Amino acid sequence: MSIIIFAFSIFCGWLIFDVVKHRKLNIKMILSSFVISVIAGVAWWLLDLIL
Structure with missing residues (x-):
């Protein structure tokens, strides 16, 4: 949910x-x-997966 709010x-x-x-x-x-x-949301999601 935080990814959608961030994007x-x-x-x-x-x-x-x-x-x-x-x-x-x-x-x-x-x-x-x-x-x-969309790019920022995907980047945020990838950072969430990595960290």
């Missing part, structure tokens, strides 16, 4: 950062935030 918070944070930086919201920003959050 969702990365998604929201990355999306907010992009919106503040570019002053607009488009599908490319949403998709890039989603990809980054």
Whole structure:
């Protein structure tokens, strides 16, 4: 469950950062935030397995 919360918070944070930086919201920003959050979630899961 913590992996999902972590990935969702990365998604929201990355999306907010992009919106503040570019002053607009488009599908490319949403998709890039989603990809980054999936990568972060997988990395968090792998760290959880290793440690």
